[in-house]
Amino acid sequence: MTRILLLEAAGPESGALARTAACRGISVYAATHPALHTGYPPWLRDLLAGWLAIDFTAPERALENIITFARSNRIDAVLTANEYLTPLVAQACSALGLLSNDPDIAAATRNKVAMSTRFRHYGVDAPLTSVPETTDEAAAFARRSGALPCVVKPAEQAGSQGVTIAYDTDQVVDGYERARRQYRERTYGLPLDTRVLMQPLIVGTEYSVESVTANGCSRHVCITRKCTDATGVETGHDLPAVLPQQTRRRILAETDKALAALGVHNSASHTEVIVEPSGRCRIIEIAARSAAGRIGFLIDYALGIDWWKACIDASLGLHVDVSPTRSRYAAVRFLTSPQHGTLQRLDNLPTTEPDVPELHIRAAFGDPVGPGNGNSGRLGCFITVGTAPAAVSQRADDLLADVRVNLAPERPSSIPGTGAQHA
Known part of the structure; x- marks a missing residue:
């Protein structure tokens, strides 16, 4: 067996x-x-x-x-x-x-300092990275011509934890100090690299590539369009993304280069990409595991691909079949709180039906909640499916706009779940 x-x-x-x-x-x-x-x-x-x-x-x-x-x-x-x-x-x-990934460089799929070094060495088109050792160095970086706006993030964290988009020197310093506080991973208590990265803010449309690599051969299952708010926090995902063939080829070619740079030989991977208005494709980072945010489930709803079977087969050295068996589209939207408080009630939640197959609530009433400053701030999510990409995405946005997050003991908030920036 x-x-x-x-x-x-x-x-x-x-x-x-x-x-x-x-x-x-x-x-x-x-x-x-x-x-x-x-x-x-x-x-x-x-x-x-x-x-x-x-x-x-x-x-x-x-x-x-x-x-x-x-x-x-x-x-x-x-x-x-x-x-x-x-x-x-x-x-x-x-x-x-x-079977697995290259053990000698596997840490580079976790540590963003090591990752940026590998990307630079292998010619991956990724943002230039600075690693200031002190707050003063971070402030000096911010004062350079063209350095702002920039992204400040910890070397080892996930789910957007500790990430700041800074538009002035004070925000850089605050973001640097906040990132340096990430000493240990919250679930397992793993010690973390306390270094901080600073990168220029790349403006464009955000995507991710969901891949399964077996014996060094990567099968790119789909490209996902990422939805974000004004602070860069993920608010949802749509897949498969509808893209011109030239853009798709450019994204996948750069992804292949990045996976090779990080020694990803036998595993699932989630590659985050930004495509600039010029069409330039920039690799932001790679995780050598299945994407979170229900993306693996969206792949099944949209394409009929058993993502989990593919991941297991790759780990066992078996044939990996990621051939689509249906042609649909799927979207997920995340529920977040517009402000800090105690969760009292969620009103106007979607009901499950054929085009809304999933609704999940992860926060309990009476829990302290706050604005979605990273994936851990999500209260729950729901999924929409259909045959037209624009309609599936719009349906998800409309349902989300109806949701009301009510907090206590402060006066109840009646703001759409992802509308934290409008509070």
Whole structure:
């Protein structure tokens, strides 16, 4: 019997991998912290063939424990949907003789300083990156001619956490200090590189490329159009993006170059791209794992591709089939709070129906909530589907505009979910 080990099985993407594997008769094991395991839903605990209690804050010991567990349970593949754990997957697979990404440079898919260095060395068209060592250096960078506006972000974070778009020197300094405060990853307590990157703000349309790479050959499943608000926070996704062939070819060619630069040989990947008005394609960053934000589910709704099966097959060295079986479009929109407060009520939420197949609420009434300053600020999401891309996107926007986020004890807010900039 085939056996796979998930480094963390919690979350919608990991859960989808676990379900898909189990439905194919694959035994699923998980490595996680005991406190997180107690929070697994009953269906997930019942599905697992076994699990490894692990402390990810001690990476060397964690690696040894994973290798020992994998050998004793005859594990055939190790994979993860968690960005912070992707280097550990590559290292474990290398020690076990299993398929994965290049272990010697896997950290560059997590660390944006190392990533920018690899991009520069391999000629990937990415923003110029400065790594100031002090607040004074950051301020000096901001005073250079043409340096503003710029993006200030931590070397190791995900989900837009700690990212600032700065338009003046004071915002650069504030953003730098905020990014430097990102010492540890919040879920696993992993120690983080506290360096800060500064890059010129690239203006254009934001996309992502969802790919599965097997034995060094990348299959680009689709290009996703990213929806953002004025602060750069993601508010939704539409896929597949409708693009001129020339633009599509340019995006995929630059993505191939970036994946090769980061040693992505056997895994899913999520490549963030900005296409400037001139048509120039700039690679912002790559994550060597499945995209979050329900994108893997959108791929199934729109194209009929079993994304999770493709990810598992790549990890096992099997044939990866990503041939579309339908031609539709899908969109997701995220619910966020317009201001800080206590969540009292969500009014005018969409109802599930054929063109709105999913609605998820992740925040509980009575929870403290705040503006969507990163993916962790989302209250929930919903999905729309259809045969016309513009209509699917507009339907999602219209439904979102009707949602009312009511807060207490402050006076209730009656502002659309993603309208934080209008508060």
